[in-house]
Amino acid sequence: MTEPVIEMEGISKSFPGVRALSDVSFDVRPGEVQALVGENGAGKSTLIKILSGVYHADAGTVRMHGKAVHFTHPVDSLKSGIAVIYQEFSLLPERTVAQNLFLGREPRGRFGLIDTARMRRETRDVLALFAAAGRIDPDQTVGSLDVATQQVVEIAKAVSTGARVIVMDEPTAALNEAECEELFETVDTLRERGVAIIYISHRMREITRLADRVTVLKDGEIAARFDDLPPPDAIVRAMVGRDIADFYAPPATEAEIGAPVLTVRGAGNDRLDGIDLDVRAGEIVGLAGIQGAGRVALAMALFGHAPFTHGEVTLDGAPVAFKTPREAIRGGIGLLPGDRKSEGLVLMQSVRDNGMLTSRAFAPLWGRAKRNRHTDETAMDGLLDAMEIRAASYDQEIRGLSGGNQQKAIVARWLSMRPRLLIFIEPTRGIDVNAKAGIYHLMRDLARDGAGILMISSDLPEVIGAADRILVMQNGKIAAEFPHGATEPQIMHAATGETEVAA
Structure with missing residues (x-):
């Protein structure tokens, strides 16, 4: 040797x-x-x-x-x-x-x-x-x-x-x-x-x-x-x-899945075409596909960052046409970005302040003087506790937390806004194995509380293990749909456009 x-x-x-x-x-x-x-x-x-x-x-x-x-x-x-x-x-x-x-x-x-x-x-x-x-x-x-x-x-x-x-x-x-x-x-x-x-x-x-x-x-x-x-x-x-x-929570039962939170019909823009999509209350929908297939473009369109230019979108049955992320947030959509450090966190601010970024931004100006800052912070601390975030103090800078705890802090931020649809982009990127399990179970708990979850991931075992349904994108379109339990070869064949489907 x-x-x-x-x-x-x-x-x-x-x-x-x-x-x-x-x-x-x-x-x-x-x-x-x-x-x-x-x-x-x-x-x-x-x-x-x-x-x-x-x-x-x-x-x-x-x-x-x-x-x-x-x-x-x-x-x-x-x-x-x-x-x-x-x-x-x-x-x-x-x-x-x-x-x-x-x-x-x-x-x-x-x-x-x-x-x-x-x-x-x-x-x-x-x-x-x-x-x-x-x-x-x-x-x-x-x-x-x-x-x-x-x-x-x-x-x-x-x-x-x-x-x-x-x-x-x-x-x-x-x-x-x-x-x-x-x-x-x-x-x-x-x-x-x-x-x-x-x-x-x-x-x-x-x-x-x-x-x-x-x-x-x-x-x-x-x-x-x-x-x-x-x-x-x-x-x-x-x-x-x-x-x-x-690691993965059991998939949702039919009794746990409710009416559609999100419905998209015939929607598109310069990156997307003919998108038909449903995300129901209580379910996790996984979105798979190779780089450039349109997964993130779809998330950005739903979030109002690069909006749909045609088609119909409803949220809880009401027609919506979000043109900016601010409108999407007000409408009940939250998004956890794929790069949390550069797109989701202010690293030199405290854990608590990061959790309150969105709620503070949406607080009405006329009511700020009357709001009780202590009450707001106490409510956020309760959400951070519910996320089981490990930190010496919620006053410490968030850059000192592990990736899993940083991700949970972003989830707490969105929970303070009571979203109906949560979009997770690469939810466990850079997170250790044990923390991944925590994120998977957290997504399942959010779904069981009535939210719809759209999960975009490049990790196929993650999509297969965590999602109730799997949609596969190719060239800006949804090319296939699979139930929980689909295999990696099946998904990759659909993602690459091959006609053969391996069991």
């Missing part, structure tokens, strides 16, 4: 009042993908930051190719061949792809000037390893690239440094299905070249697709090691102590 390129033995680390890691041992070998999984707060980030020189371990040893190493700065680990790719990229958007790849180590020519021709040439050589090479120009500014292509540039940057160990932290958090497959091909290419990959993800499908071995962290300790890839349920059980089957 190949000797490990990285060995971490007996690693312990404490912060004031918190023991983050306790006697953790971990290794990764050349040409393998070692998955590192666990809930938020399990210790994954701390372990990686010790490996990369951000933190110093209180105890334990790190060896590289069998020799003890001690990194005092991230630059030290990078020079030794370890590259970490975080969820938030380290790229400079105003600089070109080539400039980003060789930032701080630009090739020099005569008189010490930067050799731009060589830099472009070497950039092309590195990009040639990836399937996305054909759509990347070394002279393009990174800010002009989509997220998936920026991900490729980030990985190419790591490869260009000669990294023999690459850590990928939730690399698919902002990618759709097709982009995920492209990333997987990139990981396969790196593995074939002998690069060791430490892959951090909450998505079981990615782990079973890519990982050679799996290490599970829980409460700062090793909860399980799998040298042979186990079924997803075994990994989940090691992480959170329960089976995957317990």
Whole structure:
């Protein structure tokens, strides 16, 4: 068996009042993908930051190719061949792809000037390893690239440094299905070249697709090691102590489903055509499809951001034609965006203030002076309590909360407006496995309270497990409808326009 390129033995680390890691041992070998999984707060980030020189371990040893190493700065680990790719990229958007790849180590020519021709040439050589090479120009500014292509540039940057160990932290958090497959091909290419990959993800499908071995962290300790890839349920059980089957609430019964909350007939705009859609009280409708199929465009049309230009829409039986999000909110529609940090939260405001953003914006001016601020805040605190949000205080900045708790705070915001229809876009993106279960059960509880739920997700197992009905979009149209229990092949055939339907 190949000797490990990285060995971490007996690693312990404490912060004031918190023991983050306790006697953790971990290794990764050349040409393998070692998955590192666990809930938020399990210790994954701390372990990686010790490996990369951000933190110093209180105890334990790190060896590289069998020799003890001690990194005092991230630059030290990078020079030794370890590259970490975080969820938030380290790229400079105003600089070109080539400039980003060789930032701080630009090739020099005569008189010490930067050799731009060589830099472009070497950039092309590195990009040639990836399937996305054909759509990347070394002279393009990174800010002009989509997220998936920026991900490729980030990985190419790591490869260009000669990294023999690459850590990928939730690399698919902002990618759709097709982009995920492209990333997987990139990981396969790196593995074939002998690069060791430490892959951090909450998505079981990615782990079973890519990982050679799996290490599970829980409460700062090793909860399980799998040298042979186990079924997803075994990994989940090691992480959170329960089976995957317990993650999704039971589907709604016929008795729990009421009259349509939302009805759309023959609606469209420049992105959508002939949309016929019903969402009934008490049910969760999942919306699936590949990137660009029109799922988010449909959500934006319903929410008044990019309105329908023709067709009929009714909400609780009354005709509506929302031209702005403000009108949609007043009408009883709430929307949880796919990127909660940039589109749904004010990160430096408190948990409570984030929960009250919408209700404050819609409070009548003439009544503000008479309103009791304490009563309003107490009511919001009650909603936040009902969401079971874990926070030291609702006065703390929301950026300090986990992704799952941030998502729950946005739900509390909408509950204060008593919506009839809630649209969830990528409801569990960047959320750990246990928190995902909380979101699924929360959506079910909202439905049982009489709301209609429209859920848009790129995670097919999520759509299949959480939705009562599944609508599949293709080219701006609803191409198919499936009941609860449909299979991934059935949905993907409908999403891609293939005629064959696999059971």
